[in-house]
Amino acid sequence: MIAWTIYITFIGAVVLLFVPCTFARWIALITTAVGLVVSLATFFCDQIDLAHFTTIVRVPWVPMLGMNYHLAADGVSLTLVLVTGITALSAVLFSWDVEHRSNEFFFWLLLVVGGSYGVFLSADLFLLFVFYELVIVPKYFLIATWGSTNKEYGAMKLTLYSFLGGTLVFIGIIAAYATSAKANIGSALDLQALAQFQFPMQLQSWGFPVLFLGFAVLAGIWPLHTWAPTGHVAAPTAGSMLLAGIVMKLGSYAGLRVAMNLFPQGFQMWRNWIAALAVVGIVYAAAVALRQRDLKFVIGYSSVSHMGFVLLGLGTANALGVSGAVLQMFSHGVIGALLFAIAGMVYRRTHTRDLDALATMGLSRTMPFAAFAFVIASAASMGIPGFSGFAAEITILIAAWKAYPIAVWITGVGMVLVAAFTLRALKRSFFDSGVALTGGATSASFVDSGGTSSVSSGERFEPITLAEKFGACLLMFTTLAVGLYPKLLLDRIVPAVEAMRFLTK
């Protein structure tokens, strides 16, 4: 049944090409909603053995070359399918107001979503790569057509970085394929079979870094992360949500599923480097975010920083750390999408994302819902207990303590920086404008400041729409639910991770 997430999404995309614009958003909404329902149902129904990568569909595709149309799922992939469903639905809700070429917009959007479902469910190396590359071009058009600041540059940069990663992956995949095809194991591209296959050491030692780095480009690994902030900033709201929520996870998921599972010794050889780059990424991106003036740049760099945790978790090579990494993929998918959604909500009404400009507007008064959501999102992003970010990051840090104690100390600094830039952004965007929030003098001082900022306070922003409220509530609920009860996900993630062979014994 879970395979229908892919089919429904692509069918929806094709249908969109043939219907009038007025129906476009409804079709997109129905498609993504069905996708979410299907993934939720599968996630909680336990029909599938989630501890192992269980086959769902397997049909010969190009038998001459050993390619199968082969889908499979375990706890890890289902977790990511779930976050894809959630993010996709809220992204559609947050692009309810797209009028300009809306068919095309939702067409590209659904292609990204469908391709992502495909990557998370593929159990054939070639199939996975097809879906992985399928996502590249839709991103370009989404950003270059409907984006904002410097959109063509941002779109091209992001696309070329993705494709560069894809090129590295290509080399790694055909190298693995050429080896396994010679060894005459039944199906040379089958991920289930390859996860048991012993690749020669020489291939692992150079194949792993090529393959993992290729995937990690999309996960925003330092120093190949620079596409992420520019791309996020240039993208339309839904585009940023998909990028942060789903696309960056494609890289980390594929790195885990393909690079680490196929080349376990190569992974052991290189994992210190992964952890080092991850730690640098966490601290560096957080420090850069501290100095940004554009709200979306702040969030963009925070994404890089959060993805650093994922990579650190993968680098620990123990079950706890990798499970934490998967949890962090889920958690950041939701939180990142929520942050960008709020930035989009603000930008749509104020037409600026400049923190200095926003500071004069007193948005907490004019947009209380957005302010509320941003407070929740910031708390989640900073890793306040009770939100999913905390659950994920604490898991990763505990695991990292065993493997890399020094990394944990440095990451601690990074976390302080994360808190600093998040609070700074929160204050500048919503709670500045001279409004004193202390004690009973609130109303008086508001009147005072009302005089100075009459220009901005005077204008009425259009109210937050119902669609936006639904979307934001969905994301807020998810981060809270997972934060309060992470066992919900971890019960399904941990067994699946423990079945993987790259863990340090």
Added chain:
Amino acid sequence: MSYLDLLKLASPEAIVVLTALVVLAIGLTTGQRTVATAVSVAETRKPASDAFDTTATASALCSFVAALGLVLSASAIFMLPQHAVLFHGMLVISPLNSLFKIISLALAFFTIIVARGDRFLPNRGEYLGMILLGTVGLMLLVGSEELLMIFIGLELTGLSLYILTAFDKSDIRSAEAGLKYFLFGSTASAFTLFGLSLIYGMTGTTSLADIGQKLSAASVSPLLFVGIVMTLVGFGFKVAAAPFHLWAPDAYQGAPIPSAAFIASGSKVASFVVLGKIVLVGFAPDAGSAAWHALIAGWAPVLAVLAALSIVIGNLVALVQKNVRRLLAYSAVAHAGYTLLGLVAGGRDGFSATLFYTTIYAFTLVGAFGVVGVVRRETGGDDLQNFAGLRTRSPLLAGCMAVFMLSLAGLPPLAGFFGKFYLFSVALRAGDNQGLLWLIAIALLGSFISLYYYLIVLKVIFLGLVPSEAERGKTSASIEMLPPPADFLQKSSLSVLAGIVLLLGVIPAPFVAWLIASMP
């Protein structure tokens, strides 16, 4: 072997020749009366409507007859026996040859459709006749396994293409392109002929299979390598591999668009088929090795160097092109490089990967040139800015162009992606210890670079601003009387081509199976 048998087995070629003659005759009888007015059509662009109608009817008739001939010829191929060898391999009928005859015919068919409605063609009969003769050349080329016949096929194709390139008498660039193509082409032919004669002198036979046997017994001599390299130079020219690619940009840009499409598709496919046969059957014993840790002299390292040069030069120069046809020309150089990879890898797998890639490439390029032709007729040029805002003017054509460009860039789910995966994986599997990795790394890097310029084309199409009303008003006055940019037939055939590219990407298995099954 009676002549009747010969005629039966050569019936597909015979039908195309007959059609060419018929089309020429129609062009002669109907074109004569209107040729004076038709020239003035091109010059003043204000035709008297009745003269215009007569030319249009005659043109339509010519196109129809030509297309009919191609279809008949294709159906004649299905009537042939599975295997037959005539005159020591001069004409060989095998599943592979028949398949590529059909593909050549199909490419000619689409070229004729692309040529519909081009206004530089007052004497369409002659033009279509030339395309048909070129098609016969392609059929001979793919249907022969003997050096003399191969050379005749090369020449017949070449001469037809030179004329097709220089056909637009009103455009000086067409003449320049034709001359360049002719000079380069005849020099390359001389090289090939010299190389082939050396091979003949050493082996005493012109049949590829016999050459292969003789060479495996003979010791390696320097003269043999001279012969091989000279032959490869000629084919390097044919497939536009660097450094023999210098004619390509001018020919692609200057030639009438259908001619360019035919050069880029039909000629290229047939050249790769025959090059593959020559090196893999004829020169098989002297392959050598292009693996980086075990370099052995032979044709494989030569082809590997050609491939690497083509990929690097083609992709880098394509980056700065402002004209779409020139861009396609340089990308063609790069694609010739990718395609050579399969031959370097060698073996049945390598050959079938090469043939798969070159076939889908040919269909893609015919389609791309079809779109370029429509845009040129509409806006009067084929520079990048002429494509601006094509999406709003014709969403269908824009969509088709997107399919073609992304397939060339090698993105799924289009055929170009599978083709590249097939080629590169075969090349990496060839030999031991992944010796061709260096070449594949270059190819992948090249294909990474190529995405940029293909995306630039798409960016202009999908995001570029439509030319302003005033500008359009100026031009539309002068092209008012011209035929509509794309009629239903053209649009549907371009969609069919895009559909083929998509379908071969999603379901490549049947075609791959067919290719592998028909390998010698």
